[in-house]
Amino acid sequence: MKTHTLCLLNLVACCAVHAAPYPEALNDAAIKVERLDSILDHSLIVGNGDINALVWNERGATTLMLTKNDVWDARLLTRNDPPLPTLKRIKELGAEGGAVGATRHGFIFPEGYVFSGTDSYHAKPYPCPILCGKLILGDQNSSWHRIRAQGTHxxxxxxxxxxxxxxxxxTEASNGYAYGPMDLSTDQYSKLTIKLSGTENARFYIDVMGADNGILFKTDWQETPTKETVFTYDLPKGQVIGRLILYTWTEDGKRAENRFHDLSLSGTGGRKDIEFSNAQAVSGRLDIAKAVATIDGESAITVRALADRNVFLIRSGQSVKLVSSNSLDVPEAAGGVKDGVRFLHKTIPGDPDWKGMEFAVAVVEKGDLKAVAIVTSVA
Structure with a gap:
């Protein structure tokens, strides 16, 4: 394992660099993102045609969501599907102008056939692609992030x-922002206090979420006062606070504002203010010529996908964490560290017509260089 690691890093260091034509045009075509704070709306994508990574800043840490084109859950359980249609039945329906109830979800049923249950396509989320894992550079902090965006603004x-x-x-659209993660006991912080004001067409809603993401407390929709007003709420005892969520609603579709002047938790543990100050904005740039993503910050981070092998090469002085991405229908990945290499290994089960597959993600470090490899059992 150590020999393979050294060989990989030496190959990376020795890769020849070839100048691309039209450097000025390629430089002008670079993709720039001013705020890498949303995997869906504000992120960069880096890849080589087989492996891919969405790069963004999550709770103060540069994060990569890793995928590979052939990592799929390709199961298709057809035991509940109706019989295949016959040419005779198709001609019959054509002559009748298409009998009502003879089709459902694109199926053509034999005469008198009663379909019950759910067909293979709608019964399960698969077949579908599977995420390989998440790579986190540095430490994550509690911060605000958007979880709902029903408005045009x-x-x-x-x-x-x-x-x-x-x-x-x-009309009646709403958005929401969540603050977390948190780990506070309601036995110590039993009261939630908020001071706010806003426009006449605004409403507000507050959710206090538990560590298991269940709702501990909610205000329901309340009319927003136009003058600063303080609201204090008692929280249920014996619970752990994981997140706070604030929502804003527009009654008429016109721009509505909620102005949050203060938000705090208090009790026998004292007072904890929930800060509204912005985290440092992190921007990014994707160099088209070199296929390198650069993430700005206190120390710049570069991410590239090597063209001739399924490896991401990352330059960063921050610590690295490899996290599994789990789903209900696929067993959790095995993970650990061996000979200094962090790894994830997942087996995707098969069905009578597909044998299933396996994939592995490995991360090795040398100085400020991190090499991330993704391999599969697919030939």
Whole structure:
């Protein structure tokens, strides 16, 4: 394992660099993202045609969501599907102009056939691609991130301790922002206090979520006061707070604002203020010529996918964590560290027509270089 690791890093270091034509045009075509704070809306994608990574900043840490084109759960359980249609039956339906009830989800049923249950395509989430894992560089901190965006305009602007949440769009549209992760006992922090004001067409809603992501407390939709008003809520005892979620609603579709002047938890553990100040904005740039993503910050991070092998090469002085991405229908990945190599290994079960597959992700470090390899059992 150590020999393979050294060979991999030496090969990476010795790769020849070839100049690309039209350097100025390629430089001008670079993709720039001013804020890498959302995997869906504000992120960079890096890949070589087989392995891919979405790169963004999650709770203050540069994060890569790893995928590979042939990592699929290809099961298709057809035991509940109706019989295949016959040419005779198709001609009969054609002559009748298409009998009502003879088709469902694209199936053509024999005459008198009663279909019950769910067909193979709708019964399970598979066949579908499977995420290989998540790579986190550095430490994650508690922060605000958007979880709902029903408006045509959705934002949370935080300046000087004041948070202004805005929404505009359809009537009764809402958006939401969550703060976490947290790990606070309601026995020590039994009260939630909020001071807010807003526009006449706004409403607010607060959820206090538990460590298991269940709802511990909710306010339901409340009219937003136009003048600063303090609301205090008692929280249920014996629970652990995992997240706080704030929602804003527009009654008429026009731009609505909730201005959050203060948000805190208090009790026998004292007072804990929930900060509204913005985390440092992190921007990114994708160099088209070199296929390198650069993430700005206190120390720049570069990410590239090597063209001739399924390896990401990352330059960063931060610590690295490899996290499995789990789903209900696939067994959890095995993971660990062996000879200094972090790894994940997952087996995707098969069906009578498909034998299943396996994949592995491995991460090795040398100085500020990290090499991330993804391999599969598919030939």
């Amino acid at each position: 959705n934002d949370l602007d935080t300046q000087d301790g004041l948070a202004v949440m805005r929404i505009e769009g359809k």
